[in-house]
Each structure stands twice: as C-alpha cells, then as structure tokens.
Amino acid sequence: MGFLFASQSDVTLIVIKEPTENDENKTKTALFHVDRAKLIESSAYFRTMFSSRWERAGKYNPTLRGDTIKSMEVILGSIHGFDPEPESVSVTDVWYTMRACNKYLLDPKKLVGWFTRWIQWIDQEDTTIWEDLDFNRQLLFPCYFFDHANAFQQISKRLVYDNPGYITELAPRDSPLFEPMHMPAIAMRKSTSLVSLRPKNSNSQKEQLRAARGRLRTILQRSLFEDVNVTIDYAYCACAAHTIFSYMRELHRIGVRPLDGDIHKNGVRDILNRLKGFNEEKTLNGQSSVQRYTGCSHSWKFVVEHSRKQVEGYFDGLCLDCMHNNPDENSEYWSLDTIRYVYGKDCRISHGQPTWYFSFMGHRDRNPSRMQS
Numbered sequence: 475m476g477f478l479f480a481s482q483s484d485v486t487l488i489v490i491k492e493p494t495e496n497d498e499n500k501t502k503t504a505l506f507h508v509d510r511a512k513l514i515e516s517s518a519y520f521r522t523m524f525s526s527r528w529e530r531a532g533k534y535n536p537t538l539r540g541d542t543i544k545s546m547e548v549i550l551g552s553i554h555g556f557d558p559e560p561e562s563v564s565v566t567d568v569w570y571t572m573r574a575c576n577k578y579l580l581d582p583k584k585l586v587g588w589f590t591r592w593i594q595w596i597d598q599e600d601t602t603i604w605e606d607l608d609f610n611r612q613l614l615f616p617c618y619f620f621d622h623a624n625a626f627q628q629i630s631k632r633l634v635y636d637n638p639g640y641i642t643e644l645a646p647r648d649s650p651l652f653e654p655m656h657m658p659a660i661a662m663r664k665s666t667s668l669v670s671l672r673p674k675n676s677n678s679q680k681e682q683l684r685a686a687r688g689r690l691r692t693i694l695q696r697s698l699f700e701d702v703n704v705t706i707d708y709a710y711c712a713c714a715a716h717t718i719f720s721y722m723r724e725l726h727r728i729g730v731r732p733l734d735g736d737i738h739k740n741g742v743r744d745i746l747n748r749l750k751g752f753n754e755e756k757t758l759n760g761q762s763s764v765q766r767y768t769g770c771s772h773s774w775k776f777v778v779e780h781s782r783k784q785v786e787g788y789f790d791g792l793c794l795d796c797m798h799n800n801p802d803e804n805s806e807y808w809s810l811d812t813i814r815y816v817y818g819k820d821c822r823i824s825h826g827q828p829t830w831y832f833s834f835m836g837h838r839d840r841n842p843s844r845m846q847s
C-alpha cells in the first residue's frame with residue numbers, strides 16, 4: 475500500500491502494522507511518501523527523528539511500528555492537507571488516531587478539521603446511528619479530544635437522557651488503551667471493561683453526567699408530586715383520597731411508578747415518553763376536575779405535561795467551552811457578584827444555566843449552591 479502525500483516527496487515513511495491477536499491478517503506494510511519539512515513543522519517527534527545522526531548521514535526512510543495504517547493515513551494526511559475517505563474510517567480508527575496524535579506529539583487542533591468533516595459525514599450518511607447508545611459512548615471522548623463542541627453537547631445530552639444504567643464511556647473493541655490523557659474528569663463511572671480516562675487530579679473527578687441525570691429525576695419527582703402534597707396537606711373533602719389514588723394509579727398504568735425504586739433503572743427519556751400516555755379521563759371518575767374543592771382540584775394532565783416539559787428542556791448537555799474554563803473553586807466561575815442573565819454567552823453552543831453548572835470540572839465542595847430549577 476502506498477500513499478503519496480507530497481508531489482515533491484523527500485522522505486518515505488515505512489509503516490508496519492503487526493497482526494494483533496484478533497486479527498487474522500498478516501503483517502501489513504504501507505509506504506507514505508511525505509514532505510519532511512511539513513512533518514518537522516507539525517511535530518516535535520518528527521523534528522527529533524530527522525535530526526538524528528542517521529538522518530544526517532544520508533537518505534533515511536524511517537520505519538514506524540505499533541500504529542494502524544489508517545491512523546497514520548489520518549494524521550499524515552492532515553499534516554499534508556488530505557482527508558482519507560470518511561467511510562473508510564471507523565470509530566476504532568478514530569481511537570487509534572488519538573493515540574497516534576499523542577505518540578507523535580501532534581496537536582489535536584490540527585485534526586479538528588478532519589474530525590469535524592468526519593462527524594458531518596456520519597450525520598449525512600446515517601442519523602439513526604446516533605440512536606445507538608454504545609456509539610455515543612464511543613464518541614464522547616473523541617469529541618472531547620478533537621474539541622467538537624456541538625457533537626460533545628449532543629452526545630452528553632443523549633447519554634444523560636437516554637442511558638438507563640450507569641453512564642460510562644466506552645472504547646470500541648480492538649481500540650488502544652490509553653494512559654491518562656489530558657482530560658478533566660468528564661465524570662463518568664469507570665468500569666473495568668472500559669477504557670479509563672483518568673483525570674489529572676483524581677480528586678476532581680465528579681460524575682457530572684450522572685449528577686445531571688440525578689437532577690432530572692429529582693425535578694421530575696418533585697414536579698409530579700407538588701400538587702399531591704398540596705392535596706394531602708390542605709384538602710379535607712371526601713374526594714381527596716380518590717383524587718390522589720386515581721392519579722397514582724394512572725401513573726402506574728403508563729409504567730411510571732415514582733414510588734418504586736425501579737424507576738431509577740429507566741432512562742429519563744423512557745419515562746418522559748411514557749408520561750405522554752397519561753390519560754386524564756381515567757382519573758376523573760365521572761367528575762370534572764374543576765368542580766372540586768380547592769386543594770383537591772388539579773388537572774393532572776397539566777401537571778404531567780408540565781413536569782415532562784420541564785425535564786425535557788432542562789439540560790442542554792455539557793459545554794466544552796465551560797469545561798475548558800475549568801476554574802478552581804475560588805474562580806470567578808462561582809462568583810456570586812457576577813450577575814448572569816445569559817449562560818454560555820461566549821460559548822460555541824447555546825445553553826442554559828444547568829449546562830454551565832454541570833460543565834464545571836473542578837472541586838465543588840466549597841461552591842455556593844447556585845442551582846435553581
């Protein structure tokens with residue numbers, strides 16, 4: 475296999491890919507005809523390589539091992555201004571590309587354009603692939619690494635709303651394992667089968683995505699029961715008991731069982747979808763809700779719809795820009811003197827206060843509680 479990246483190529487890199495355990499193929503070799511000056515300009519690794527004594531001794535075609543050919547095609551292509559065909563790049567290749575970036579000391583910023591076009595291609599090709607939660611989990615970290623604010627927002631939001639169990643990042647099968655990368659804790663539980671993305675400071679690890687989802691559940695629960703509490707405390711009419719009972723039973727009928735611990739095993743999105751099936755008729759028992767006494771007259775349909783919309787619109791996903799501010803607990807991030815009307819004003823994505831709050835990656839122990847809901 476050969477790749478011609480420079481018409482005036484003065485160096486040929488020989489990339490050798492040894493077969494892995496899972497790979498029945500034999501050793502693969504590819505030749506990359508490249509421009510030495512561009513390599514030196516882009517990477518300290520190549521700068522060092524080409525200043526070695528062998529290099530100075532004459533013609534030198536380095537052999538590189540331990541990389542996949544596709545990942546080298548991506549990084550060498552980006553150095554020379556060529557993208558590989560997007561359909562030829564898998565998620566696993568993306569992970570190998572991140573590793574190659576680290577190994578060859580290449581600034582990931584140089585690959586932002588390539589990654590953006592790759593995501594764009596996925597969006598055009600098959601939007602249904604985003605419904606696959608594993609695909610989202612596999613791309614959360616690459617979106618962080620290649621600084622794709624938009625996809626990172628969408629993916630983190632999707633994981634918070636749609637993922638039923640623990641929210642974890644996932645490395646594709648056959649992808650490389652990573653040593654700690656320069657990533658703050660984006661806050662997911664580690665699992666032994668998954669790649670560990672250790673934060674610079676393990677104390678700073680906050681499971682922000684899980685925290686955001688917990689917040690959604692709290693809001694949902696509170697919102698669904700606000701009026702129930704009012705009835706219990708203030709209504710003394712004979713129909714009050716029936717009002718609450720029939721509301722609870724209708725919630726159970728649609729599969730939302732707020733008093734059941736199992737509710738936490740459901741994804742937030744699932745619960746929201748079930749709430750759409752709430753049928754007020756079934757709670758009325760022949761009475762109109764407006765004829766009842768104060769404290770007992772609720773439109774449960776309204777309560778349910780209000781709760782659903784409140785939760786649905788609450789969290790916009792994590793914001794890379796807010797994350798990168800990554801301030802410490804004393805920073806202006808938490809400053810109470812700063813009156814904020816618009817959150818995410820200077821961010822690439824538009825978002826509300828909860829996104830700002832959950833995108834904070836530093837210590838939170840001493841922060842003033844500023845959550846509103």
Ligand SMILES: [Zn+2]
Pocket residue numbers: 709711712713714717766767770771
């Ligand atoms: Zn009543």
Ligand SMILES: [Zn+2]
Pocket residue numbers: 793794795796797817818821822825830
């Ligand atoms: Zn932001």
